[in-house]
Amino acid sequence: MKKQLRNYIALNILAMTGTSCYVLADTFFISIAQGSNGITALNLVLPVYGLIYALGSMIGVGCATRYSLSKAGSGSGDKDFFSNSIWWTLLCSGIFVLIGIFFPGQLLALLGADGEIMAIGLPYIRIVLCFTPFFMLNYTFTSFARNDNGPKLAMLATLLSGIFNIVFDYIFMFPMQMGMVGAALATAFSPIISMGICMVHYLSKKNTVVWTKTRPSLKKLLSGCRLGVAAFVGELSSGITTLVFNYILLGLAGNVAVAAYGVIANIALVGTGLFNGIALGLQPVASLAHAQGDLGAEKAIYKSARTIGAGIAAGAVAAALVFGDEMISAFNRENSAALAEYAAVGLRIYFAGFLIAAVNIVKSGFYSAIGQAAESSVIALSRGVFTISIMAFLLSRLLGVTGVWLAFPASEGVTWLISVVFHRPTDKGPGPA
Secondary structure (H helix, E strand, O other): OHHHHHHHHHHHHHHHHHHHHHHHHHHHHHHHHHHHHHHHHHHHHHHHHHHHHHHHHHHHHHHHHHHHHHHHHHOOOOOHHHHHHHHHHHHHHHHHHHHHHHOHHHHHHHOOOOHHHHHHHHHHHHHHHHOHHHHHHHHHHHHHHHHOOOHHHHHHHHHHHHHHHHHHHHHHHOOOOOHHHHHHHHHHHHHHHHHHHHHHHHOOOOOOOOOOOOOOOHHHHHHHHHHHHHHHHHHHHHHHHHHHHHHHHHHHOOHHHHHHHHHHHHHHHHHHHHHHHHHHHHHHHHHHHHHOOOHHHHHHHHHHHHHHHHHHHHHHHHHHHHHHHHHHHHHOOOOOHHHHHHHHHHHHHHHHOHHHHHHHHHHHHHHHHOOOHHHHHHHHHHHHHHHHHHHHHHHHHHHOHHHHHHHHHHHHHHHHHHHHHHOOOOOOOOOOO
16 A cells, blocks of 8 residues: 555656646746746736636545545445536636636736736736636546546646646747747646546546536535545635735735745745645545555555655755755846845745645645545645735734745644644544644
8 A cells, every 4th residue: 555655646746746847837938028027917817726726626636536435435436426526617617717708807907917917917817717617627537537546647647738838838938929828828728638638548448437417416516525625725725825925015015026926936836736746646545545444554644645745845945945046046037136035035934834834735635535524624724725814914014025925834833733733632533643
C-alpha cells in the first residue's frame, strides 16, 4: 500500500506541477507583452479562476471520491455519480457563460479594474468565462479516471494540457501578436486537450465508469460535494486570498503592490499545487483502506503523506530564501524598483507559511478521503476563507503591506491549532495531529 501511495502521490504531484507551470508561463509571457499592467489585470481575474476551479473540483473530485468509496465497499460502485457530476457541472457553468456574454466589464470593474486595466483585461475575462464548462468538466473527467485505476493517464492528461498551454501561449501572444486574447485562448483550449486524453481511458476495456441516462440528482450532488469541500476550498482559497489581498493592497499602495502580489501568488501556486497533489494522491489509497476498516494502513498513509509534504515545504522555503530575487526579476520585465521591493519581502514571508500549510492541506485531504467531511471542511474553510481574510484585514491595519504578507503564515498557524483542538486522542479513527 505504501508503494501504491507513493506512486499515486508522485503522479499527482507531477500533474499539479504541470498545471502550476502553465500558470507561471501565463504570467511570464503576459509580463513581457503587457508589463506590470498585464500582471495586474491577470491578478484581478485570478479570483474568477479560483471560483470556477473550486466549483469544478468540488463536484468532480467529491463525486469521484464518493464513487470510489462506494466501489471499494460494494465492488461495483454507484454508476450514477459520473453522469450526475457532468449534469450539475454543466448547469453551474452556464451561469458563468451568461456573465461572460452580457456582463464581463461589470464583473471586472467589481474586481477593482480601473480604465487602464479594463482595456487590457476585458477580452481576457470574457474568453475565460465563456469557456467555463470545459474548465469545470475537466475535474470530473480526470478525477473519475484517476479513481478508476487510471492515475497515469489522468496525470498525463493534466501534464500535456499544461504543455499545450505554454506552447500556444507563446504562439498566440508573439508570432500571432494576439496579446492577452492569445493568453486567454491558450488557457481556454487546454482543458479540452486534457478531456480528450482522458477519453482514452473511458473508451478502453478496463474502464468501469459509465454514462447513465438519469436526471440530475440533488441528493447525489450534495453527497459528493460533502467530500469535495476540501478540494473546493483548496482551489477557492487562492482566489479568495487574491481577492482580499487585491482589495487591501489597492488601498495601501495601488496597482504596483497588486502586481507584486501577482508575482508572489503565481510563484506560490507551484507550492500549493504540490501539496494539493499529495492530497489528491492519497485519496484513492486512503479511501480503500477506510472501506476495508484497516486503521493501521490509514495511519501509515497519513504519516507518509505528511512527511512528503513537510519535505517539499522545507525545499520551497529554502528556494525562496536563496533564489527569491531571481524569481521576481523574471517577471519584473519593466525593472520596477517598487515592485521588486514589495515582492522581495513578500515572497519570503509568504513562503514561510508553507511549513504549516503542507500539514493542513494533507490533513484536510486525508479526512475527506476517509469520509470525515466535517473535519475536512473545518480545516479547509478556516485556512482558505475565514482565518486568512481576518488576518489580512487585521495585520494590514497594524503593519501595512508587510501585514498582508504575514496573513498567510498566521492563518495557517491558527488553522493548525484549530485542527489540533477539535481532534481529541480519544476520537475514533487514525487521528492525525
